[in-house]
Amino acid sequence: DQADLMLERKNAEYIDEIVANYGMPTSERRQTIIFSATLETDVQALAHSLLENEIFVAVGRVGGTSEHIDQRVLLVEENDKPDKMLDILKNEIPPNDRVLVFSNSLRTINNLAQFLEKNNQSCVVAHGGKPQNER
Numbered sequence: 639d640q641a642d643l644m645l646e647r648k649n650a651e652y653i654d655e656i657v658a659n660y661g662m663p664t665s666e667r668r669q670t671i672i673f674s675a676t677l678e679t680d681v682q683a684l685a686h687s688l689l690e691n692e693i694f695v696a697v698g699r700v701g702g703t704s705e706h707i708d709q710r711v712l713l714v715e716e717n718d719k720p721d722k723m724l725d726i727l728k729n730e731i732p733p734n735d736r737v738l739v740f741s742n743s744l745r746t747i748n749n750l751a752q753f754l755e756k757n758n759q760s761c762v763v764a765h766g767g768k769p770q771n772e773r
Contacts, residue, residue: 650684657688665690720753727759 656662665688672685686692714722723739731737741747744767751763 653684653688720750723750724754724757724759727754 662668670689672689677685682694712722727737739747739750741750744765747763747765751761754761
């Protein structure tokens with residue numbers, strides 16, 4: 639999981655060094671499985687260079703969202719964001735629908751989850767700071 643982060647340019651030289659100098663079997667003699675929700679073109683090229691006869695599996699539209707997902711952008715002042723989220727959840731989302739919220743930091747998403755729970759909105763936080771079995 640998170641192969642895109644592992645294969646970013648800053649890590650590429652370390653990966654090349656490990657593959658070349660630390661006794662790893664050649665790509666013909668090892669199995670490498672890479673999972674990621676997103677793989678940019680340059681990261682795909684790096685993965686391709688590390689793999690032999692790879693199979694690329696894509697679910698949905700590569701580079702796009704599902705036709706069943708609604709997206710919109712709202713310009714909201716930083717301090718108003720939790721209240722705006724709560725307003726949207728209470729007034730625009732049907733009761734049994736689910737909402738997926740992305741954040742740029744663990745602290746922000748944890749604070750939002752606390753705020754929503756205090757306001758009687760059930761939520762689950764899943765991020766890289768939690769063990770896999772808790773996500």
